[in-house]
Amino acid sequence: MIILASGPVLTPTAGYWMLAFFSLLWVGLGIWWGRRAKSYDGFAVAGRNVGLALGTATAVATWITSNTVMLSPLFALQLGVWGALAYSTASFGLFAFAPMSGRIRKLMPNGFTAVEFIRRRYGILGTIPFLLISLFYALTWLISMAMAGGKLLNILSGIPYPIGMTVVVVVCVLYTLFGGMYAVIGTDFIQSLIILVGLIVVAVAILTQVSIGEVHQHLQAERPMLLAVLFPAALMALFNNMLFSFGEVFHSNVWWSRAFAMREGVGPKAYALGGLLWLPVPIVAGFLGLAAPALGIGISQPDTVGPLVAATLLGSTGALLVFVVIFCSLASSIDSLLAATSDLIVNDMVEPSVRKFSASVSDRDKRFWSSVAIIGLGLLAWGAALPNKNTLAEVLFFAGPMVGSCIWPIIGGLYFKRPSPIAAASSMVLGSCCGLVAYFAIGWFVASLIGAAVSGVTFGLLTILVPGKFDFADLSNPLSNHLPESDLNTTLNIEQ
Amino acid sequence: MSSDRQATFAAVFTVKWLCYSVRWLSGTTPSGLPRITIVWMRFLVLLALSLSTLISASIFQARPVSAQGPSADNRSSETPSQVSDSLDSDSQDARKPAPLEFHKARFNIAREGYVSLSWDSLDTAGLDGAAGQDGGAIQYEVIDAAQRSHYRGAFPNAFISGLSDGQHSFQVIAYNEAQQVVARSNVPAELTVEHWSLRRALTLFFIGLAVFIAIIAVIVIGSWTSPIETTSTAPQVAEKT
Numbered sequence: 114m115i116i117l118a119s120g121p122v123l124t125p126t127a128g129y130w131m132l133a134f135f136s137l138l139w140v141g142l143g144i145w146w147g148r149r150a151k152s153y154d155g156f157a158v159a160g161r162n163v164g165l166a167l168g169t170a171t172a173v174a175t176w177i178t179s180n181t182v183m184l185s186p187l188f189a190l191q192l193g194v195w196g197a198l199a200y201s202t203a204s205f206g207l208f209a210f211a212p213m214s215g216r217i218r219k220l221m222p223n224g225f226t227a228v229e230f231i232r233r234r235y236g237i238l239g240t241i242p243f244l245l246i247s248l249f250y251a252l253t254w255l256i257s258m259a260m261a262g263g264k265l266l267n268i269l270s271g272i273p274y275p276i277g278m279t280v281v282v283v284v285c286v287l288y289t290l291f292g293g294m295y296a297v298i299g300t301d302f303i304q305s306l307i308i309l310v311g312l313i314v315v316a317v318a319i320l321t322q323v324s325i326g327e328v329h330q331h332l333q334a335e336r337p338m339l340l341a342v343l344f345p346a347a348l349m350a351l352f353n354n355m356l357f358s359f360g361e362v363f364h365s366n367v368w369w370s371r372a373f374a375m376r377e378g379v380g381p382k383a384y385a386l387g388g389l390l391w392l393p394v395p396i397v398a399g400f401l402g403l404a405a406p407a408l409g410i411g412i413s414q415p416d417t418v419g420p421l422v423a424a425t426l427l428g429s430t431g432a433l434l435v436f437v438v439i440f441c442s443l444a445s446s447i448d449s450l451l452a453a454t455s456d457l458i459v460n461d462m463v464e465p466s467v468r469k470f471s472a473s474v475s476d477r478d479k480r481f482w483s484s485v486a487i488i489g490l491g492l493l494a495w496g497a498a499l500p501n502k503n504t505l506a507e508v509l510f511f512a513g514p515m516v517g518s519c520i521w522p523i524i525g526g527l528y529f530k531r532p533s534p535i536a537a538a539s540s541m542v543l544g545s546c547c548g549l550v551a552y553f554a555i556g557w558f559v560a561s562l563i564g565a566a567v568s569g570v571t572f573g574l575l576t577i578l579v580p581g582k583f584d585f586a587d588l589s590n591p592l593s594n595h596l597p598e599s600d601l602n603t604t605l606n607i608e609q
Numbered sequence: 610m611s612s613d614r615q616a617t618f619a620a621v622f623t624v625k626w627l628c629y630s631v632r633w634l635s636g637t638t639p640s641g642l643p644r645i646t647i648v649w650m651r652f653l654v655l656l657a658l659s660l661s662t663l664i665s666a667s668i669f670q671a672r673p674v675s676a677q678g679p680s681a682d683n684r685s686s687e688t689p690s691q692v693s694d695s696l697d698s699d700s701q702d703a704r705k706p707a708p709l710e711f712h713k714a715r716f717n718i719a720r721e722g723y724v725s726l727s728w729d730s731l732d733t734a735g736l737d738g739a740a741g742q743d744g745g746a747i748q749y750e751v752i753d754a755a756q757r758s759h760y761r762g763a764f765p766n767a768f769i770s771g772l773s774d775g776q777h778s779f780q781v782i783a784y785n786e787a788q789q790v791v792a793r794s795n796v797p798a799e800l801t802v803e804h805w806s807l808r809r810a811l812t813l814f815f816i817g818l819a820v821f822i823a824i825i826a827v828i829v830i831g832s833w834t835s836p837i838e839t840t841s842t843a844p845q846v847a848e849k850t
Contacts, residue, residue: 190770191723209825212832219837335757336771338722338804345810346721352817359824411749411762415770520824528831556720562817569820585837 123424123432128270131436132277136284139444142303143288143296153476156293156483157225157456158374163298165383168375171298172207172387174305174445175367177394179261182439185395186402186419188350190412192558193332193339195347197399199354206358207388213363214372214380216527220588222377226453227369227523228461231537233588234526238534242541244461246519247364250512251454252497255447255490257509259498262443268417269424269436278498281440285447286491289455290484294374297448304441309390311438315423315431316397322426323404331407339403350558353513357561360516363523366453447494455486510557514548514564515541521565521572526583533581536572544568707731707792709781716800723770724800726751730765731783731792747783747791754778754797772802 150156163171181200188196221230231243263278288296332339341347362368372380401419405412410425412418420439424432459482464474521544522537548564712727731747751760751767759779760767769779777800783792 190768191721193771209828212828216832216837332771335759338773339771343807343810344722345805345807348810348814349805349817352814352821355821356817409761411760411764412768413760413762413764413766415768524824524827524831528827528835530835558721559813562813562820566816566820569823 123270123429123436125271127429127433128266128272128436131270131433132266132272132280132440135437135440135444136280139284139300140287140291142300143290143292145292146295146299147292149295150293153479153483155295156480157452157460158370159294159298161222161374161376163371163375163379165379165386167298167302168371168379168383169386169390170305171301171371171449172384173390174301174308174441175371175449176203176207176387176391177305177308177442178446179258179265179439179443181394182398182419182442183261183265183416185398186405186422187415188354188395189399189402190339190405190415190418192347192350193336193341193344194399194403195342195344195351196339197396197403199347199351200395200399201392202351202355203358203361203395204388204392205355206362207384207391209359210362210368210372211381211384211388213524213527214368214375214384215378217369217372218375218377218380220527220585221373222589223591224373224588225370225460226457227364227366228457230369230588231522231526232461234583235522235534235537239522239526239537239541240461242538242545243364243519243522244457246512246515246541246545247366247457248454250361250365250509250516251367251450251457252490252493253509253512255450255454255494256497258443258447258450259494260501262440262447263498263501265417265420265439265443266436269420269432269439274501275499278501279495281443281447282491282495282498285444285451286487289448289451290487293483294370294452297452298371298374300448301445304445307441308438308445311434311441312394312397314434315401315427315438318427318431319401319404319423323408328400328404328407332403335406346556346558349556349562353558353560353562356517356520356565357513359520360513360518360561360565364516364519366457367449370453370456451487451490454490455483458486458490459483510560511549511552513557513561514552515545517548517561517564518542518544518568521569525572525576529576530583530585531580532572532576532583533579535579536575536581539575540568540572543571709783709792709794710796711781711794711798714796714798716798719772719800719802720805722772722802722804723768724772724798725766725768726760726779726781726798727766728781728794747785750782750784751779752782753780772800774802774804776801 149160154160185197185200188200190196192199217224217230221233224230228240228244228247232240235243259278259282262281263274263276266272266277266281267274288300292299329340338344368384371383375383398419401422402415405418405422408422408426410418410422420435424435427434459479463482463486464479467474467478518541521540522532525532526537544564544567547567548560551563552560709728709731712729716724728749748761748763749765749767750758751769752758754777759769767781778797779800780797781794782790785791
């Protein structure tokens with residue numbers, strides 16, 4: 114039977130009820146958990162005592178975003194089986210970050226952000242490009258999540274885009290505001306359970322209704338390149354996507370803040386487990402995309418085919434499940450972005466500026482600035498997402514070469530003393546530029562690869578030609594983060 | 610019970626159960642077992658219960674649901690060429706199909722083998738009854754030169770992918786509820802697919818592999834050769850590079 118996807122599969126009434134229900138749940142939990150955030154440490158990094166279960170859950174929930182359910186079917190439809198596999202290589206970012214998270218936790222036991230690491234490690238020269246890249250990536254990710262939220266809720270239940278998008282953003286802002294990292298990680302735990310159970314049910318139900326042989330036959334007849342082993346664009350995209358994920362995870366404060374929040378020794382296991390749990394998700398979602406043509410479902414917008422296929426095939430309960438899974442995946446990523454980006458703004462922009470005029474900064478001040486940052490980020494995301502311009506979501510792909518260029522300064526700076534600020538800054542700038550040129554000249558599927566490759570060569574050469582000699586003790590020294598102005602000038606002069 | 614009430618009931622029940630589960634998961638540890646063991650045991654039980662409940666619900670509920678659009682059990686068994694032949698004969702209810710126009714009919718060379726086609730949607734009121742007596746919904750079908758169907762749906766856009774090297778030509782046909790052709794494109798959308806050279810693709814593949822191996826090597830070697838030293842208590846200024 115051919116099923117035509119011509120409209121929402123859930124009534125708006127049901128959609129509004131579910132939205133209201135889960136919104137109240139997340140905000141309520143945020144208020145409840147927020148009582149534990151008595152200090153800035155508690156608010157920003159959950160008291161640095163998160164265990165394995167919560168740590169794994171937050172890694173999984175944060176990495177399962179709307180992109181996972183929207184872009185992996187798109188990859189599969191554009192690039193075939195290799196496309197779905199290419200998307201799943203994003204789990205390698207978590208695998209590779211696992212040992213790094215342990216080292217970060219030990220080297221910076223009182224740290225808060227990735228930018229703080231770069232500032233201590235490379236000084237102002239490395240901080241400027243890194244901060245710009247971090248903010249650009251965080252804001253575009255946040256805006257794309259908000260847009261995806263409105264779009265998906267509209268497609269699944271007919272809730273108008275402005276309403277769905279506004280509710281998603283407001284709910285995430287509220288519970289992050291009340292509960293900080295405690296609320297973020299706590300809700301991530303519940304959201305990850307819902308997401309994983311939901312995906313298992315969807316996968317089982319789809320496989321009972323769709324024959325893999327039939328899908329293969331249909332693809333072979335009508336879309337043969339999707340099954341090709343030597344599909345050129347897919348071969349280029351495989352490592353590109355992996356390196357994009359390396360750059361995203363290595364540089365983003367979303368992951369560094371979790372590394373700081375986890376108890377010592379927990380980070381490596383949590384990230385490794387999280388990667389393992391995440392890995393099959395894009396493969397399942399990608400399969401939905403490939404199954405759509407075989408089911409006779411016309412594909413108009415490939416980025417929405419995954420949720421639509423699942424919801425259409427599973428009936429009312431299935432549609433509800435897909436709705437809830439998507440809402441959870443959006444909320445789990447948006448809250449992480451809000452919390453991590455507000456930490457970055459407070460710790461690396463506001464506090465250093467205020468310290469020039471004031472000797473001490475209290476926890477209360479930092480909590481206040483965090484609140485202002487979270488609300489400000491929410492408003493910015495809402496305002497940018499409201500017009501629903503698709504081009505804004507595509508801007509996120511520009512971040513690929515930029516974050517790819519950050520890989521080498523991070524891992525080189527974390528493990529070796531020789532890399533200097535010049536090597537770090539040059540590699541980020543050159544890698545970003547070359548990657549962006551490749552983006553426009555060739556395509557999105559090589560930009561991160563070129564960015565990372567150029568960055569790596571630059572970083573390696575300059576580390577040999579202009580070596581430094583860094584003392585890792587500076588990373589944990591509380592005084593070196595806030596040097597008096599005279600010492601700061603001395604430091605800058607020496608580095609130059 | 611209406612479907613909305615069912616949904617509300619299910620949601621309330623699920624949330625109550627989730628709240629209880631969260632409290633139960635983080636409850637006190639019975640003597641003799643490590644806390645982490647208890648938490649994981651409870652997690653697995655919870656997962657198993659959730660899975661069994663939802664699978665039961667989905668098996669009971671899972672049935673194909675056609676969205677608000679009509680299901681196509683009665684999809685025309687005629688091929689488009691037969692349909693167009695039938696147009697040539699002057700049946701009493703057939704009207705001359707209105708022209709459909711692609712927004713873009715000529716494309717640059719497609720290197721990845723996919724294309725998005727779009728066209729103006731038909732206003733059924735403007736078809737002077739050609740949509741059928743009940744003025745029902747329009748369904749579009751995109752076919753290629755070999756009359757193979759690449760898209761069938763209610764939206765006036767189609768994403769077509771997995772095309773191999775060569776010239777491809779597409780037409781769009783609009784059907785009413787009675788499966789009569791009410792419109793078709795006069796000017797086909799034409800596309801040349803020329804995939805990236807395998808040499809370039811494999812070169813970039815191996816560059817990516819090399820970068821990946823280098824990153825892993827740096828992490829592994831760094832972990833082995835750069836032990837974490839004890840923290841120095843005296844403030845230090847960064848040395849000259």
